[in-house]
Amino acid sequence: xxxxxxxxxxxxVGEELGVSDWREIExxxxxxxxxxxDDHQWIHVDTERAAREVPGGxxxxxxxxxxxxxxxxxxxxxxxEQLSHITNYGLERLRFTAQVPVGTRIRLxxxxxxxxxxxxxxxxxxxxxxIEIEGSERPAMVARTIWLLHP
Amino acid sequence: xRFAHPSDLLxxIGAKLGVSDWLEIDxxRVNAFAxxxxxxxxxWMHLDAERAARELPGGxxxxxxxxxxSLFPRLTAQCLDVGQVGRTLNYGLNRxxxxxxxxxxxxxxxxxxxxxxxxxxxxxxxxxLDCALEVEHSDGPAVVGQTLRIVYP
Numbered sequence: 001x002x003x004x005x006x007x008x009x010x011x012x013v014g015e016e017l018g019v020s021d022w023r024e025i026e027x028x029x030x031x032x033x034x035x036x037x038d039d040h041q042w043i044h045v046d047t048e049r050a051a052r053e054v055p056g057g058x059x060x061x062x063x064x065x066x067x068x069x070x071x072x073x074x075x076x077x078x079x080x081e082q083l084s085h086i087t088n089y090g091l092e093r094l095r096f097t098a099q100v101p102v103g104t105r106i107r108l109x110x111x112x113x114x115x116x117x118x119x120x121x122x123x124x125x126x127x128x129x130x131i132e133i134e135g136s137e138r139p140a141m142v143a144r145t146i147w148l149l150h151p
Numbered sequence: 152x153r154f155a156h157p158s159d160l161l162x163x164i165g166a167k168l169g170v171s172d173w174l175e176i177d178x179x180r181v182n183a184f185a186x187x188x189x190x191x192x193x194x195w196m197h198l199d200a201e202r203a204a205r206e207l208p209g210g211x212x213x214x215x216x217x218x219x220x221s222l223f224p225r226l227t228a229q230c231l232d233v234g235q236v237g238r239t240l241n242y243g244l245n246r247x248x249x250x251x252x253x254x255x256x257x258x259x260x261x262x263x264x265x266x267x268x269x270x271x272x273x274x275x276x277x278x279x280l281d282c283a284l285e286v287e288h289s290d291g292p293a294v295v296g297q298t299l300r301i302v303y304p
Contacts, residue, residue, distance in 0.1 A: 029187065036183045037221045043238075063241055064221040065187070071217070072189030084206065085196050088216035090248040090296075096241065143244075 001078040006123040006149035008080075009115040017112060017127075020073040022105040022134060025061045030102060033065040047102075058101035066100060066131050066141045073108035074127075080149060087148040089124060094143035098133060105134040113144060121151040154233045157276040157302040160268045168263040168280075171226040173287060175258045176214045184218040197255070213252040219259070219284055219294050220247065226261035227280065233302055240301045245279070247296030251289065258287040266297060275301040 001017055003009060027047065034040045042049050043060050050059040100106060114126040124146060131141040152168045154160055185194050195202050196213055203212045224241065253259060267279035278301070284294035 032183070033187060033221070036180060036187070036218070038225045039221075062221075064217075064224070068184070068187050068217045068221055071194075071215075072187070075189050075193060086193075088249050090246070091244065092246055093243070094245075094247075095243040 003078065003080045005082045005121065006080055006125075006151050007117055007121060009112065009123050009125050009149070010117065013112050013115050015112055017077040017110045019110075019132070020077060020108040022107050023069070023073060024105045025065075025100055025102060027059065027102050030059060030061050030065065033062055033068065037062070037064070039064075054101075056101055058103060061100040061102065061104075063096040063141065066096070066106070067094065067143070069106075070108065070129060070131075070145060073106075073131075074110055074129075077108070077110050082151050084150045087150065089146040089148050091146060092126075092144040094141065096141050098136065098138045098140045100133065100140045106131050106140060107134075108132075118148065123149045125149060152231060154231075156235050157233055157304045158270075160233065160265065160276050160278055160302070161270070163265055164268050166265045168230040168265065170263075170285070171229040171261045173258040173260050174222065174226065176218070176222075176253065176255065178255055181212070181214055181218065181255050184215055184221075188215060188217065207252075209252060209254065211254040214255055214257070216249040216294070219249075219253060220244070220296070222259075223261060223282060223284075223298055226284075227263060227282075227298070230261070230263045231280075235304050237303045239303070240275075241298070242301060243299040245297040245299065247294065249294055250291065251286070251293045253284075253286055253293045259293065260285050260287075262292075271301060273303070275303040277301050 051057045109130045111128040113128045116124045204210045262283045264281040266281045283292035
């Protein structure tokens with residue numbers, strides 16, 4: 001979806017923006033996230049122990065890694081021409097609904113749940129975000145994320 | 152705060168767990184996180200000091216909101232010590248608000264309160280924590296939200 005101004009989002013409330021490309025969760029990404037957040041729990045980074053002790057035998061991505069990938073996964077779903085920057089406003093009711101083992105491919109399905117006009121042509125937009133897992137009916141994560149778009 | 156067993160959490164609903172140590176969010180951490188969040192150009196408010204000086208209120212690059220949230224488990228571990236835990240499942244978040252920007256280089260800490268605790272059918276303790284991320288020398292928290300976890304003995 002391509003829009004001219006942030007306020008044009010108000011005409012598309014209730015619409016699905018689409019789905020991102022598939023993205024494979026590699027161990028290198030999990031390890032990098034573990035380093036950045038100082039979260040080195042073995043279930044995420046110890047591939048040998050995971051092979052022995054985790055059902056399925058693979059390490060599991062941090063839930064917050066999935067959340068942190070929303071920005072990238074959502075980047076190509078819509079484009080606003082007169083946009084200065086986007087501010088992260090918050091989120092509502094996020095649930096990690098399935099584990100994502102290393103090597104899994106995920107994608108983002110995003111819809112516009114709400115959009116409200118603010119001062120100066122800015123818009124507060126709420127997305128219904130679902131991170132889907134290839135080959136699985138059950139999503140990995142569902143959330144409502146809220147953003148401010150500044151012209 | 153130290154709990155000998157997960158079920159002890161049930162007796163402390165409403166308890167203040169205190170605050171974590173201060174943690175400086177330095178430029179290296181913000182840059183490293185940016186590679187997870189995607190292409191550099193759309194993230195100029197986190198990465199480009201010159202443009203931030205011109206275009207952002209406050210004039211400084213700011214820390215990614217999701218990086219702050221992603222540090223909650225590490226900061227929580229400093230305030231909440233539960234004995235005899237088999238595993239902990241982080242299963243979600245409720246109502247998170249990024250209330251104020253955090254400039255790169257600022258020091259932050261997390262203040263925690265037990266908002267709810269209940270037994271699950273599978274003998275775990277479902278725990279809701281009220282979290283407020285404070286910034287040194289600032290009034291009011293930069294991030295507020297609830298984290299949800301199940302602690303299994």
